[in-house]
Amino acid sequence: MKNIRATMLCAGFALFSLVSSSQEQKIPLNEPDYNKPRLFANLPDRIPVSPDQVNDIISSPVGRSSQFRLSGNSSFQFEGEVVSTASKYNNSIQSIVIRSDSFNGARLTLSKITHADGSTSYSGRIISFKHGDLYELEKQDGQLVLVKKNYYEVVNE
Numbered sequence: 001m002k003n004i005r006a007t008m009l010c011a012g013f014a015l016f017s018l019v020s021s022s023q024e025q026k027i028p029l030n031e032p033d034y035n036k037p038r039l040f041a042n043l044p045d046r047i048p049v050s051p052d053q054v055n056d057i058i059s060s061p062v063g064r065s066s067q068f069r070l071s072g073n074s075s076f077q078f079e080g081e082v083v084s085t086a087s088k089y090n091n092s093i094q095s096i097v098i099r100s101d102s103f104n105g106a107r108l109t110l111s112k113i114t115h116a117d118g119s120t121s122y123s124g125r126i127i128s129f130k131h132g133d134l135y136e137l138e139k140q141d142g143q144l145v146l147v148k149k150n151y152y153e154v155v156n157e
Helices: 002-019 051-058
Strands: 046-049 065-069 077-088 093-100 107-114 120-127 133-140 143-150
Touching: 046 051, 051 065, 051 093, 051 107, 051 120, 120 143
Parallel strands: none
Antiparallel strands: 046 143, 065 077, 077 093, 093 107, 107 120, 120 133, 133 143
16 A cells, blocks of 8 residues: 555656746846837947046045046037945046936946056046937047947847
8 A cells, every 4th residue: 555655656756857947037138128219319430538637536626526628629518416426445446427418318438458567558448328329438549439339239139
């Protein structure tokens, strides 16, 4: 009698394991929305940036609200409030985040890295997660330039 119960119990577990579908669940993926509105549609694809202006912006205190000129070109101004600053490793890495008033809440993030040999490098972005374009700071031909890119070229969801 004990053998029949054990056999039936094993058969029940075997049938249960064959019927269960726990391994068939698919991982939900976010499909990119390529129809997001463009925030910077009326601005040029490349905007030259002055390192002196970047240095002035990075030294701004939290709470400062004003217009930031990133280049000599007066047509591009980034108006906003400094919401965060950071300085690490004896000021060898300095970062700032500015929330825009003029570009529908986009964020400007800038970082300045001072290397051991005294040279400096910069990185940064102007990005809004609600829009389909952004600007990324790059060094091209020895000059800092904000380059317009598509959101999904840079960000994977």
